[in-house]
Amino acid sequence: MKIGVPIEIKNNENRVGMTPSGVFELTKRNHTVYIQKNAGYNSGFLDEDYKEVGAIILDTIEEVYAAAEMIVKVKEPIEPEYKLIREDQVVFTYFHFASSEVLTRAMMDSKAVCIAYETVEDPDGSLPLLIPMSEVAGRMSVQQGAKYLEKPIMGRGILLGGVPGVPPAKVLVLGAGVVGIQAAKMAAGLGANVFIMDINMKQLRYVSDIMPNNVISEFSSEYNIRKHIKDSDLIIGGVLIKGAKAPKLITRDMLKEMQPGTVMVDVAVDQGGCFETTVPTTHQDPTYIIDDVVHYSVANMPGAVPYTSTMALTNVTLPYVVKLAEMGWKKACKKNPSLAKGLNIVKGKIVYPEIAEAFDMNLETV
Numbered sequence: 001m002k003i004g005v006p007i008e009i010k011n012n013e014n015r016v017g018m019t020p021s022g023v024f025e026l027t028k029r030n031h032t033v034y035i036q037k038n039a040g041y042n043s044g045f046l047d048e049d050y051k052e053v054g055a056i057i058l059d060t061i062e063e064v065y066a067a068a069e070m071i072v073k074v075k076e077p078i079e080p081e082y083k084l085i086r087e088d089q090v091v092f093t094y095f096h097f098a099s100s101e102v103l104t105r106a107m108m109d110s111k112a113v114c115i116a117y118e119t120v121e122d123p124d125g126s127l128p129l130l131i132p133m134s135e136v137a138g139r140m141s142v143q144q145g146a147k148y149l150e151k152p153i154m155g156r157g158i159l160l161g162g163v164p165g166v167p168p169a170k171v172l173v174l175g176a177g178v179v180g181i182q183a184a185k186m187a188a189g190l191g192a193n194v195f196i197m198d199i200n201m202k203q204l205r206y207v208s209d210i211m212p213n214n215v216i217s218e219f220s221s222e223y224n225i226r227k228h229i230k231d232s233d234l235i236i237g238g239v240l241i242k243g244a245k246a247p248k249l250i251t252r253d254m255l256k257e258m259q260p261g262t263v264m265v266d267v268a269v270d271q272g273g274c275f276e277t278t279v280p281t282t283h284q285d286p287t288y289i290i291d292d293v294v295h296y297s298v299a300n301m302p303g304a305v306p307y308t309s310t311m312a313l314t315n316v317t318l319p320y321v322v323k324l325a326e327m328g329w330k331k332a333c334k335k336n337p338s339l340a341k342g343l344n345i346v347k348g349k350i351v352y353p354e355i356a357e358a359f360d361m362n363l364e365t366v
Contacts, residue, residue: 002067005018008075013300015300019045020049029322029325034064037057044306066084092115097114108349121341145160149234154261156261170233172197172235179268229258233259239274243353246274260292262293266278323339349364
């Protein structure tokens with residue numbers, strides 16, 4: 001199969017769809033891999049690294065899309081890429097369709113086969129291609145939150161872990177999934193007082209078992225959220241509903257109850273965000289302030305640490321890329337139910353229920 005890896009053109013997206021190690025696994029199986037010139041540069045991989053393992057370097061993104069039967073990338077295509085995607089071409093990437101009707105309709109019009117990393121699902125319900133980026137984003141949420149609590153950036157002027165004689169910050173984590181657990185772990189490690197909330201009691205029991213004493217689990221309800229936001233310094237939203245829009249757990253009116261300089265980090269922004277006031281931002285301009293509350297809602301947080309993120313992503317996507325290349329998408333999805341769950345849009349048809357529901361469109365089968 002002919003596989004293309006273009007440069008990511010989303011704002012400040014520094015990751016790349018495949019490492020040289022991943023390319024080697026494909027070329028040794030006699031597949032052809034096209035890498036756009038300098039695609040891996042910001043992740044620490046040079047064109048020479050790719051050439052050494054048999055990749056063909058192409059100068060432009062247009063050439064990569066034109067040559068490839070399958071595109072492997074990181075983030076969803078953006079408007080300049082829509083016209084480059086062809087009928088029957090396989091596009092394997094993060095899509096998050098439920099948060100964008102424009103993207104959904106563009107991919108339907110392309111009649112491509114869109115396989116979304118974020119909905120590939122194992123029998124136990126876990127999302128193997130989302131987990132590593134959720135781990136990165138969960139840890140980064142605390143790193144970024146701690147920074148934006150500083151007064152020059154309009155935060156409350158609080159050091160997350162405090163110092164002897166001065167209490168640490170209070171961190172509220174919404175969601176006890178991968179993002180929430182990683183965020184709680186990082187915040188606790190820095191010495192903050194952490195409250196983590198979820199509606200899944202099994203997850204809360206797990207959190208209580210593995211976390212240190214400065215992490216307290218609590219059942220999530222509007223009443224409990226309203227209680228905690230009044231004195232929380234950093235609020236992290238890490239709620240996920242597979243393939244669907246995130247629920248709005250913090251509404252606009254709740255901001256009035258928060259302390260000026262409170263920081264909110266919405267890791268669920270790719271799925272529409274779990275704060276009503278969430279608007280996607282970029283690494284170039286990451287924050288905005290509403291009612292004296294600092295909002296951080298960068299839609300590609302792991303793009304700021306591209307070497308770590310690219311390595312972690314290729315570790316999990318490569319086995320599926322190999323299957324798709326060896327068998328073609330139809331046979332690979334038929335033989336691998338986990339991969340089949342990644343099918344979102346196939347040749348103009350929506351085949352994933354949550355996307356059809358999000359835009360009141362017809363759900364079809366393949």
